[in-house]
Every structure is written in structure tokens, then in C-alpha cells.
Amino acid sequence: MEKKIILSEKEMPEAWYNVLPDLPEPLPPVLNPATKEPIKPEDLLPIFPRSLIEQEVSSEKWIEIPQEVKKVYSIYRPSPLYRAYEFEKALKTKARIYYKNESFSPPGSHKPNTAIAQAYYNKIEGVKRIVTETGAGQWGSALAFGCKMFGLECTIYMVKVSYEQKPYRRLLAQAWGAEMFPSPSDRTEFGRKILKEDPDCPGSLGIAISEAIEDAVKHDDTKYALGSVLNHVLLHQTIVGLETQKQLEKIGERVDVLVGCVGGGSNFAGFFLPFLPRRLKGEEIRILAAEPKACPTLTKGLYKYDFGDTACTTPLLKMYTLGHNFIPPGIHAGGLRYHGDAPILCHLVNLGIVEARAYHQIECFKYAILFAQTEGFLPAPETAHAIMAVVEEAKNSSEEKVIVFNFSGHGYFDLSAYQAYFKGELKDYEYPEDKIKEALKQLPDVDI
Numbered sequence: 001m002e003k004k005i006i007l008s009e010k011e012m013p014e015a016w017y018n019v020l021p022d023l024p025e026p027l028p029p030v031l032n033p034a035t036k037e038p039i040k041p042e043d044l045l046p047i048f049p050r051s052l053i054e055q056e057v058s059s060e061k062w063i064e065i066p067q068e069v070k071k072v073y074s075i076y077r078p079s080p081l082y083r084a085y086e087f088e089k090a091l092k093t094k095a096r097i098y099y100k101n102e103s104f105s106p107p108g109s110h111k112p113n114t115a116i117a118q119a120y121y122n123k124i125e126g127v128k129r130i131v132t133e134t135g136a137g138q139w140g141s142a143l144a145f146g147c148k149m150f151g152l153e154c155t156i157y158m159v160k161v162s163y164e165q166k167p168y169r170r171l172l173a174q175a176w177g178a179e180m181f182p183s184p185s186d187r188t189e190f191g192r193k194i195l196k197e198d199p200d201c202p203g204s205l206g207i208a209i210s211e212a213i214e215d216a217v218k219h220d221d222t223k224y225a226l227g228s229v230l231n232h233v234l235l236h237q238t239i240v241g242l243e244t245q246k247q248l249e250k251i252g253e254r255v256d257v258l259v260g261c262v263g264g265g266s267n268f269a270g271f272f273l274p275f276l277p278r279r280l281k282g283e284e285i286r287i288l289a290a291e292p293k294a295c296p297t298l299t300k301g302l303y304k305y306d307f308g309d310t311a312c313t314t315p316l317l318k319m320y321t322l323g324h325n326f327i328p329p330g331i332h333a334g335g336l337r338y339h340g341d342a343p344i345l346c347h348l349v350n351l352g353i354v355e356a357r358a359y360h361q362i363e364c365f366k367y368a369i370l371f372a373q374t375e376g377f378l379p380a381p382e383t384a385h386a387i388m389a390v391v392e393e394a395k396n397s398s399e400e401k402v403i404v405f406n407f408s409g410h411g412y413f414d415l416s417a418y419q420a421y422f423k424g425e426l427k428d429y430e431y432p433e434d435k436i437k438e439a440l441k442q443l444p445d446v447d448i
């Protein structure tokens with residue numbers, strides 16, 4: 001049996017898969033926070049280009065990938081699917097474990113799958129600059145890369161704790177021409193307000209989103225881009241699952257469990273959504289999400305309408321949320337520190353189709369190291385959560401289960417986190433129940 005299953009460039013999927021028409025029950029609508037009525041697509045025009053808004057609500061099952069996007073994708077796509085033989089041996093499991101390796105992209109993660117597409121659609125609609133937030137720097141560096149490929153300017157608000165802990169991704173984004181600011185920053189009204197209340201605020205994705213949106217709304221030639229959560233982001237990521245399906249078909253392999261880590265839900269959803277029609281037709285495919293115990297959105301959050309940002313400027317999304325004011329502890333998986341999750345993913349969790357588990361960071365690092373020592377690739381701390389869930393599945397498996405997971409990114413820019421782990425300095429954060437209860441009290445009063 002071969003170690004890796006490769007597709008040629010010609011075999012790259014021609015279209016992204018849109019799950020909306022296939023959902024067993026319709027997705028709860030996105031609400032306008034002022035009227036609490038379903039939002040009209042035009043309401044989003046100040047922040048997004050029209051073509052992405054159309055994708056957000058599209059009822060077309062397949063959306064063609066533009067040639068220009070495929071051309072940039074071809075730098076790193078199709079990505080290989082690996083069989084984790086050595087990791088299986090180390091775990092002494094009968095399970096067959098595969099991983100889709102999204103770490104081959106120039107920024108080192110799945111994030112450019114949507115960054116390239118978003119930069120393209122902004123470019124053809126005449127936008128000059130894209131502004132965004134970033135946690136660990138994966139999304140920011142991916143957007144910087146995507147923007148550079150299409151000649152757009154890029155401004156990034158990076159969560160302060162990550163800006164300080166992870167200088168290398170910041171420098172990578174700068175190498176692709178982006179301007180970077182630690183958030184909360186003094187560049188926006190909202191940032192200045194937060195800094196006045198708490199000058200040492202470590203920042204959060206919610207705060208950085210608020211700053212980025214404020215910047216976009218105040219400049220006519222500028223739009224905002226989000227690296228996760230929204231339907232069009234998940235849509236672009238389905239290229240991951242579509243390729244995985246082709247690769248498994250090539251070797252005549254079935255799938256029993258699909259695993260991925262969840263920050264806002266984009267890598268995991270993009271990976272499993274193309275398999276959903278099979279599951280809905282009765283195939284026994286389990287879909288398992290892994291998240292940190294320090295930010296346990298799917299496992300401890302409430303399924304309610306909430307804002308996507310801390311300043312309450314975004315539309316209301318129905319999602320599992322820890323409250324828009326929840327500031328998670330500074331764990332090293334910076335990309336998993338978001339208070340909510342993608343509405344599509346949350347809907348499927350609520351329908352009982354997707355399961356979720358939460359893990360402490362130290363156990364994740366332990367198995368990330370085992371993975372590196374057996375398979376060679378050092379995972380990003382986010383990806384290590386998926387690996388932890390795979391380990392649990394594989395260890396509890398008596399039969400020959402087939403587990404396929406999304407290796408969402410490498411950890412070569414996260415070496416300071418590994419250093420902390422080696423020195424025994426990492427801490428596990430207990431679920432801050434009282435803080436979450438406090439944040440949940442401030443949820444907007446809507447339910448339909």
C-alpha cells in the first residue's frame with residue numbers, strides 16, 4: 001500500500017460543494033440586530049463584495065471555481081492524502097488512519113483555500129484593500145498571500161497575545177505585503193475604548209473582528225474578509241473534502257469516522273460537508289469535531305443567536321456560543337479561541353449529525369509530538385486537537401475502523417509553543433464556568 005494518494009492538477013475539483021440545498025432542515029436565518037428580522041443580502045454590501053454575498057445565500061448545489069482561482073490553487077493543490085502507518089503502529093491500533101495534508105500551502109494551512117477565492121472576487125469587483133482580523137496569524141498570513149496574488153492591499157488586526165507569541169506568522173504576512181496591527185489597537189474607536197478600560201487586554205478574535213469591520217465600513221475602497229464561520233468560507237473549503245473523497249475512491253477505501261479541529265469551523269466543515277449527502281442517505285459515517293477545553297463552544301456553549309464580534313456590530317448568527325464577551329485563556333491554539341462557530345456546523349451539531357469533544361492542550365501537545373516522531377510532520381497546535389480526537393477514537397477501536405482527519409496546518413511557526421511544552425511550562429485551563437455564565441447573560445434577547 002502506498003504512503004500517499006496524489007491527484008494530478010487535472011483532477012482538481014471544478015466546483016465547490018454548497019451544502020445549503022442538501023441540509024435536512026433549513027438553516028436558521030441570519031438576523032439584522034436592529035430589527036431582529038432576517039437580514040437582506042444588500043445589508044451586507046458595505047462589508048462584502050456582491051459575489052460573496054450571493055454565495056452566502058446560494059441555493060445552487062455546485063459553484064464553479066474560477067480559472068484564476070484554480071491557477072493560484074495549483075501552487076499547492078491538490079493536496080496529498082496520507083496513510084499514517086507509523087502513527088498507527090505507535091498507537092498499537094487496528095484502525096486505519098488517513099490524513100489530508102493541508103499544510104502544503106505557502107502559508108502552511110487550509111486558510112488560503114478561501115483567502116485566494118475572496119481576494120479574487122474582491123478584485124473583480126474593483127475593491128482596492130481588504131481588511132481582516134487574525135488569531136494565530138494563519139488566516140492573516142493566508143489573506144496577505146491571497147491579496148498579493150491578485151494585487152490587493154491587505155490590513156490585518158492580529159489578536160495581541162498571538163502578535164506577541166507568534167512573531168513569525170506576522171513577519172510572513174508582512175513578507176506578502178500586509179500591514180499588521182496588534183488588537184486592541186489605537187487605530188479604531190472600538191480598540192481605543194477597550195484599551196482605555198483595560199490597557200493590558202490580551203485581545204480576542206471578537207475584538208479584532210470589530211476593529212476590522214470598523215476600518216472597512218469607514219473606507220469606501222475597502223472590504224472586510226472573514227477567515228471562517230460564514231457559509232461562503234465553508235463553501236470554498238469544500239475543495240478539501242471533495243479531493244479527499246476522490247483520493248479514498250482511488251484506493252477503494254471506505255470511511256467510518258471523519259475528524260477535524262474546530263475554531264470557527266471552516267477546515268472541519270470543508271472537510272466533512274462533501275460526505276454529508278452519503279451520511280444522510282444512511283451510510284454510517286461518524287463526524288467528530290475536536291475543540292479546546294479552554295474555549296468549549298460546541299460542548300459547553302448555548303445554541304442561541306449571538307453577535308460574531310465583541311462590539312455587537314455583526315448580524316446575529318444562530319450558533320453555539322460562549323457569549324460575545326467571552327475572552328478565552330491564552331492557549332497556544334490561537335485559532336481555536338473564538339466564542340462562536342459556523343452556523344452550518346452548529347446546525348448539524350444541534351441536529352445530532354456532528355459530535356463534539358473537548359481536550360486540554362497538554363494532552364494535545366503530547367500526541368502532536370508522537371505524530372511528528374512517527375509521521376514526520378509537526379502539527380499546528382490547532383491541528384493537534386484533531387490528532388487527540390483521532391487517538392481517542394483509535395485507542396477505543398477494537399475493529400478495523402477507518403479514521404480520516406484533516407491535518408489543517410503545520411506547526412513550524414508555533415515552535416515557541418512547543419518550547420513551552422518541552423520546558424513543562426504549558427498550563428491546562430479549567431473551564432471558566434463563572435466567566436462563561438457571566439458572558440452568556442449578555443446574549444441578545446432573540447429566539448425564533
Ligand SMILES: Cc1ncc(COP(=O)(O)O)c(C=O)c1O
Binds near residue numbers: 336
Ligand atoms: C492550522 C489551523 N487549524 C484550524 C484552525 C481553526 O479554524 P477553522 O475552525 O476555521 O478551520 C486554524 C485557525 O487559525 C488554524 O490556523
